[in-house]
Amino acid sequence: MSRNNERAKEVRALTKEKNIYYVNVMSSPGAGKTSLLTKLIPELSKEFSIGVIEADIDSDEDALTVERETGVRTIQMHTGGACHITCQMSMEALGALGTDGLDVVFLENIGNLVCPAEFDTGADMNLVLLSVPEGDDKPLKYPLMFEVATAVAVTKLDVAPIFDFDRERAVANVRKRNCAADVFFLCAKTGEGVRALAEYLRNKIKNTNNFIYSGRFSYG
């Protein structure tokens, strides 16, 4: 674990050097990470050069989907059974993706609300998805994942009426774990709320030191 934290510094040094904003996307299996990326990326890809790392234990489905739907450079990483991404894997994946010329890299982590939260990937932010069908109580049961979240995106909002999911209770449960995380409600299928999250990320990307120092954008 301490070796992982050392490695995280190396990843951050690399992404800083390359002016890359690195986003670690985490959630349960099937919470909609891939679907969200296919809708989020087109909102950002006119302005930023984007790459995607898809991590799965097996199958290439997600990388094929993201590349087909968004046209951005995407690689599939197989963890060989591992339940999370270590910084070693994160670094190797960045190398395999190729970092030259990229502004943003999304890492879609293994679908798992427990272990990925324990391993810093060296990312600049953790975007944690909570899908409506899972229930609004998940922050109570999977505390660390919500503690390490920079932002929480509640997904599959279109089905909220047919599930017992309470938005206020969801926010209150996130707040029990994390008083700072920004919470978004959205639906990748209908597009509802995706633009607000894209705007939030746009600001994050632009306001990293990288972009301020590189002067690639003008502010004000």
Place this chain on the structure above:
Amino acid sequence: MSRNNERAKEVRALTKEKNIYYVNVMSSPGAGKTSLLTKLIPELSKEFSIGVIEADIDSDEDALTVERETGVRTIQMHTGGACHITCQMSMEALGALGTDGLDVVFLENIGNLVCPAEFDTGADMNLVLLSVPEGDDKPLKYPLMFEVATAVAVTKLDVAPIFDFDRERAVANVRKRNCAADVFFLCAKTGEGVRALAEYLRNKIKNTNNFIYSGRFSYG
């Protein structure tokens, strides 16, 4: 891991001695393990004496729900951050629950499609849930969980029309990992299919050596 396998033998010796059929229930977070138990247990509790072990990283919600809804003896185990149940925890939980007079124990494992599959809990069967909103591709992405499944229960079937979930594709994907697992389609909310799974479990319970030798049931 090899110590865990040794411990599994001890758990099985205990459950055999006590004539207990021990069911390990696994799935993603929010796939409906607790909801299914609240509907399944009343189908079995007239005939069998049942106990439930609820495992969570944190919160007592599930144990309170199961005990309130079914009236059966239920304990809450906290794993203190751990992403799975080891046999050591399994043994301790059985001790805390108290095994005397029980015919069946359900262990609701941590919501996680990865790590719990790696640790034999000493259970007689693994019941793996796959919820419709997660998608029919999950057996491709989380191979080991579906390899170790004795039975797979596809849950939240009522929302199948609004999700892109194909029953035949789900079975085909399970079959890529496991040619023997029995697959059930059900909805705990409406009750659809719950009785078929209960009947399947009833046969499993009655046909264990425990019950054959104990002569508690007559066959034919």
